[in-house]
Amino acid sequence: MFVCSGVENPERKPAVVAGFRGGRYISAEAGLRGEWRPGGSSKAGFDAYATSKQCNLATVLAFARETPRLRFNAVEPGFNPGTGLGRDANAAVRFLAKYVAAPLAPLIKYWSTPKRAARMITGVLTDGSDRTGVYYDENGKPMVGSAQVRDPAFADRVVAETRALLATISVDAASTGRGSFRWSRPIGVRPNLRTWALCADGWPT
Template structure:
């Protein structure tokens, strides 16, 4: 079948991403929906196709913690001659509660996967974005110290300190704090990207927005945690969501299907509240202000410059390509 467009979702094989993919595939039967994650062996794609009686969902393996693998993925995407990308949903994310872990490229893994891998994927896929395409970044309310989240506040000194923390820094920052900081990076990068898209290629109409899906008991986010924490998050808390909302005094606790619908809406929804909207932050279906630090333009630019510099490896031609956003 010749599809009119393509929609790519990272982390689309489970939890939030799976439910978003299900809603997107249902709403866009004429688009090919690509689910990408480290490992799945096509079960999620087959499950969605069976549930909808369609065949427009496929699986493509992608490890965001391996930058050479991300580059290979982008080459394979180009070689497959997919229809233009209508939406790029940068949703995958991991949390490492214990000691510092690193990617194959030597980056602290939370920062490397949640930010750097996604940034590289975006830059490599820019030529394949359709006019008026949407880029959606899954962040988290944990990036905002003024919101209740139960997480340590993020600490952003520099991108280099996050990528290659010193032993002293690694010892003083917990894995949960590194996660919250990576989610702040998602919002900083969203705003830096939105500004560049508006300034350098406004004629293309590409938009970018960030989403806080809320706390979602039952997802695989905590799969790197200990056995007791995994059991609590996956088995106990999903059954207690109404109680949790009362105790936490927030409505921002959702089942994955609810947050998946909010993510799908940002990616392909036609409502006035999301169509053509760029450089904004949403909590579920509501546009809200993100954290104070996220509006710090110096932090946005520092993260952007470091990211482009690191990904280009000092090659000026590569740096120029990353910056052009053609």
């Protein structure tokens, strides 16, 4: 199960309103350098975040085709204002998120709470069916990603480039986090090579 996000889709209206412009993938190496396709968001970290989630989803779709005997699925847990998502914001915004926005989350489309998201993810994980390559929304219903991520050639390229890049990283660098790489850090994420190597898409999530 891979955690993804609808912000990778440039056609998703709530994400666009929030300032996202979809995944801006160029290559795995470019992403590691913090370089994104032109025309992205004006907000710091948004292109990195959207692209990391797009790569997660691309990985799910590619793996599902590559190894059909195993189940690879993705989930969009919904916008959860009750988490530490805005921990870098000022005190007033954190207060509003926790005590105003979070209680309203169950009533708003695309929003959720940690408990609801956990129940949904648990349900998907314990589903006895053999469904694979499915992208579930915050309600546990199948949804579609962006046109780009649904292109098998794109998904396969993301996986191939990431594998090639991972092959250049020594075990020592991955275990110590001491490499010669410059991170483009998604919002609220502390980078280290162990996290990067384990997340399968080339960026920490």
